[in-house]
Amino acid sequence: MPRPYQPSLLRILHGAVAVLVPAAWISGLIVYSLHDGRWGRLPWHPGGDWIDIHGSLGVLLWPLAIAFGLYALSLGRARLRRPENAAALLGLALAVGSGKLMSEDWLRQGELDQAVYGIHLLAWLLIGAAVLWHVSGVLGRGGLPLARSMASLQARPNDRPRHWPGQIARCFRRSG
Numbered sequence: 001m002p003r004p005y006q007p008s009l010l011r012i013l014h015g016a017v018a019v020l021v022p023a024a025w026i027s028g029l030i031v032y033s034l035h036d037g038r039w040g041r042l043p044w045h046p047g048g049d050w051i052d053i054h055g056s057l058g059v060l061l062w063p064l065a066i067a068f069g070l071y072a073l074s075l076g077r078a079r080l081r082r083p084e085n086a087a088a089l090l091g092l093a094l095a096v097g098s099g100k101l102m103s104e105d106w107l108r109q110g111e112l113d114q115a116v117y118g119i120h121l122l123a124w125l126l127i128g129a130a131v132l133w134h135v136s137g138v139l140g141r142g143g144l145p146l147a148r149s150m151a152s153l154q155a156r157p158n159d160r161p162r163h164w165p166g167q168i169a170r171c172f173r174r175s176g
């Protein structure tokens with residue numbers, strides 16, 4: 001089997017998202033445990049204003065998630081036919097969309113019955129499950145070589161950043 005190769009634009013966007021989503025997930029868990037905890041709390045919390053930390057990670061994540069989503073829906077459309085890839089993208093859209101509608105004051109004021117907060121919590125569970133499914137799909141299909149191809153730092157000579165505009169233009173010419 002040839003060594004799997006991922007386009008460099010996909011690797012950059014996917015890589016940034018794949019770092020920030022687990023960070024948002026874990027900081028969200030700490031926020032949940034500190035300010036909600038209806039279904040349990042962590043035995044220990046690191047110090048700091050975790051709503052602020054989580055909000056800052058969210059601010060970094062949402063523009064990247066939009067760029068990654070646009071990539072996946074256009075240049076990466078063929079891969080979205082795999083349900084586990086599509087599920088990861090849907091989980092991301094729901095988590096980021098409901099996060100943008102969250103008010104940082106709700107949890108501080110104990111307003112745990114806000115509908116948007118309920119959706120944000122649901123999205124947290126869904127993206128966790130979707131990413132586990134996505135990663136096990138990747139490992140099941142192509143094993144470590146496929147997983148590693150997404151983290152590789154090497155780009156082919158015809159797949160450098162200066163080729164990205166041409167790649168995007170070709171994609172739209174094909175579908176237009």
Ligand code: HEM
Nearest residue numbers: 024025028029031032055058059095096099100102104124
């Ligand atoms: C992977 C899971 C999660 C993702 C991707 C995510 C993403 C986001 C995003 C993008 C924002 C908006 C930031 C902004 O632009 O202001 C946000 C806000 C927020 N999220 Fe999450 N979130 C996740 C899980 C959680 C969990 C589990 C909790 C706590 C129970 C939580 C609590 C909050 C709060 C309180 C805000 C408002 C913070 C602020 O605006 O400063 N999130 N989240």
Ligand code: HEM
Nearest residue numbers: 018021072076079080085088089092131135138146147150
């Ligand atoms: C953490 C959140 C993650 C999200 C939201 C996510 C989302 C996605 C999406 C939407 C695609 C399809 C891209 C396209 O349409 O072009 C994709 C592809 C891929 N992802 Fe992830 N991913 C995540 C984490 C990971 C991790 C941790 C790995 C490493 C094991 C990984 C490995 C891959 C690989 C190898 C592909 C290409 C798969 C294929 O050809 O079908 N992803 N990812």
